[in-house]
Amino acid sequence: MSKNRKTKIGLVSISDRASEGTYRDKGIPALEDWLKQALLSDYETVSALIPDEQPLIEATLKRLCDEDGCDLILTTGGTGPSRRDVTPEATLAVATRVMPGFGEQMRAVSLAFVPTAILSRQVGVLREIEDHAALILNLPGQPKAIAETLQGLPSKGIHGIFAAIPYCIELIGGPSIETRPEIVKVFRPKSAELPEIIEKQVIEPAEGKADSAFIMLHGLGADSSDFAHFREELIACGAPMEQTRFILPSAPVRPISMNNGYPMKGWFDLFSLDNIDKEDEAGLLETWKIIGRLIAQEETKGIDRSRIFLGGFSQGGCMALFSALKMTRPIGGIIGISCYLPLMSRYDAEHVGDGILSPIFVGYGKQDNIVPPPFTEISINELRKLGATDLWSKGYPGIEHNMCLEEVQDLSDFLERCLNGNP
Structure with a gap:
């Protein structure tokens, strides 16, 4: 079964x-x-x-x-x-x-x-x-x-x-049940197999027990291998993540309307790069549910929410920012790279969860030819309107739809502040 x-x-x-x-x-x-x-x-x-x-x-x-x-x-x-x-x-x-x-x-x-x-x-x-x-x-x-x-x-x-x-x-042969740890924390022996939420790559610390976790979502058409060396890059820039568990999920394959329905790995359907008037709300909510389960699983493993980070690039970054609106409690930090906030017109401050109070990092290329910079800039303003009080953002001149070394360094500084509690 x-x-x-x-x-x-x-x-x-x-x-x-x-x-x-x-x-x-x-x-x-x-x-x-x-x-x-x-x-x-x-x-x-x-x-x-x-x-x-x-x-x-x-x-x-x-x-x-x-x-x-x-x-x-x-x-x-x-x-x-x-x-x-x-x-x-x-x-x-x-x-x-x-x-x-x-x-x-x-x-x-x-x-x-x-x-x-x-x-x-x-x-x-x-x-x-x-x-x-x-x-x-x-x-x-x-x-x-x-x-x-x-x-x-x-x-x-x-x-x-x-x-x-x-x-x-x-x-007794039944399915796995996952709960919100703040309501009830499920007990399983260490030897028990955890539920398989989604196909993913998990990178444990080289030595010792993980004391933090970073869930990183890839972009449209990519997979978990895109960020297989991301922890080492961040550590090289000074982020104290030697004991961080990296969770790298791979999105399910789905038809993408923008690509004439061609199936590819994606967190939600995408209709156009020119405007975001039409959005896949059902797909966004489906992926948010997966993210919520991944976060809860890290809590069940003993990682405090204040040391759990959710990040993403491009479409994955869209999901990270969207998750800030859906979480009922903050986490250690939310990172959106080369992305925008989905469903902006659907939410107001009264209906946004306390996840918006998490520290948030948003970085983007000033010459991004995939996600127009105005989309990201509008999203940053919207996040602040919705209650984000600890939001760091920066546009990088000359950078297109990718990360640069300066951005990795800035993100490392952000993570160092979050993990060490520096103001």
Whole structure:
């Protein structure tokens, strides 16, 4: 089974009154909201709102696993001691193996708030059929308790159960699940294989452990080999990157409209070099999702966000600048070389994330014949309007669509300031 396929998650709210329409169900919306905030990787959900009837609960859990192919099934409601609370009984009835640690940890989280948590009978189980398996977990009924159970209480040193869910899903043959580390940080043993997000070249430090990371995106039609020696060039100019891990992704092959639909490696479709009135918003958002996952993976490896850098040349630089608008939190630095800011007219300061507060470097050739310098200059002004307060930019006379030694030196100085915390 492919670990890169989309995760399918079943959401079951169990309530007599909500299923009858007496009141609005809060369980499924709470689960959907939390998943939307926490998950970076692709997923789809299948939902069911049903009464507290054990045969119906059993049938629903079986259908979600056996027919719908759900990898993870989350139930909410029906876990108390009242006679109508039969969710644990139904869950155990369809189980092939019990996972007692999940129930124990769910109660541990709730006990941090209320002593009545000991009344909860939540269970975690596996249901395994010939060619598929699912993890089934009973969650609390209240939205606040659902979020606390899933993500834990970091301030109190209490782990949520979701930290262990992705690795469990992988162990039973399911796909990889990636999360936003600020919501919940997934734990995998060092020996566990990490999800393959995109084809990439990873260059580790020659000696010792990486203490920083630089994700560098190539231009249209190129590939990761374009920047295979970039770290050495930066170090030669004084950038303190001896312990920096370089991640060099290769863009997927896609038809490029500007080239009459000819397929080539590109981060998004491009329609014209003369104007940017028509842009591939879907492609930009698709690549931003990949970038977000790459950044999160470095955080999972132990690299602090303040020491993660995102850069790119030409189309890759466009993606780096676009990412500054989409990130909810700053990173160590964003670098755009010979590029422009996509979708400028779609964003205003109110709808831009705090990634715009990252240190930003923008360099470009004054004689660039691919990305007209006015595009870059307008983009620089727009970034400042959108909230960039630490932005360094420079145009290099006589330089076309490429980097010069002076630009590499300036970028090295920028990186030295960011890594060493110099003003």
